[in-house]
């Protein structure tokens with residue numbers, strides 16, 4: 001999910017136009033004397049509300065007129081031509097998110113500690129962020145203007161939190177009346193106009209599970225392929241979610257859900273040719289059930305929602321180790337050949353001696369430079385899987401990497417995923433660090449600002465460790481293991 005900056009939501013609400021934040025050097029925008037803090041208010045006579053309007057109104061246009069409000073307050077019209085497809089070289093402010101009008105039982109905002117970073121308390125419900133970043137909306141309070149905009153500007157796909165197709169259940173979960181919870185007409189209108197939808201169910205035991213879940217998945221699958229996929233993710237309750245109407249997700253509940261949904265998945269594969277209903281990774285991990293194969297996930301339509309991430313990781317790791325093994329074989333062959341020729345010179349009839357093999361032990365270590373010696377921090381849920389893979393890597397490369405499962409004491413409750421680890425959680429395990437460095441998951445740091453979920457800056461975190469702290473995403477992590485640096 002995209003987490004936006006909270007400041008623009010407060011300071012820039014309802015200002016017309018879109019503000020430029022950067023102008024690329026030697027770009028067309030620079031030639032036109034556009035500068036950071038200028039606002040583009042109209043394009044070819046049409047008002048611009050945000051970056052998406054700007055993109056829509058300039059797309060494919062070669063003759064353009066901008067009405068620009070300069071940061072000095074002066075307004076001017078700029079008329080110009082550009083080549084087809086020529087980039088203007090502009091970067092814009094973030095979109096100011098629209099807020100939701102729901103009171104969901106399980107809302108993550110209710111599960112935040114008081115001192116969590118402010119952006120975690122913003123209840124966004126924005127079709128633009130849904131289109132741009134895959135954020136879910138409930139469509140419950142969407143206006144006609146927004147509906148028209150989705151259709152006119154082809155903001156497809158949209159990501160919709162359905163939770164349950166039974167109206168009573170949906171209204172109960174969203175904390176709104178049934179009239180507001182009823183999105184059937186809107187949903188249908190989007191589908192009729194060619195807007196694709198990825199649906200989501202936040203699974204709450206004893207509310208929208210069992211028969212309710214089956215009904216929801218069948219109803220949604222009835223709209224396939226316009227409803228492209230559905231993600232079923234478990235409700236995650238922190239220690240601050242104390243609503244008695246909510247029941248915590250247990251390993252037994254996960255296993256039962258897997259069994260139930262597997263039957264439907266088989267049916268959907270047979271009738272639709274796709275798994276269609278995907279269970280979140282957390283359900284498999286918590287239930288202690290093996291993660292499905294790559295084929296199960298197809299093109300990973302809901303990976304941003306934590307569906308298929310573990311399989312992607314395991315696949316990437318397998319490729320990394322295969323690469324090592326191939327290289328090991330090549331080096332071993334080279335070593336054996338060298339040894340053979342050395343021996344041949346002294347003993348023409350000598351066969352390749354067994355000792356030649358000893359010389360090629362851990363060939364990767366020699367070929368990739370220094371061995372990695374450090375600690376990888378991750379959430380308690382993913383730690384056993386990561387530790388297993390790292391043990392294979394260590395055995396093959398001679399590295400000394402340790403995986404440390406970090407308890408989430410900041411949010412507490414059922415929260416054990418890596419993505420919600422905080423600065424304080426990392427500091428709690430500081431004394432258990434072994435080696436020359438620490439790696440933390442990059443997605444625990446805000447994407448546009450080096451700050452963790454509890455408000456600690458990345459700089460502060462680093463200053464509290466005696467060894468360098470690296471924040472790696474998956475590609476960077478694999479690159480580090482691959483290069484041994």
Ligand code: SF4
Pocket residue numbers: 100101102103104106107108109122123124125138174
């Ligand atoms: S839609 Fe529900 S879960 Fe999402 S922000 Fe609003 S109240 Fe919270």
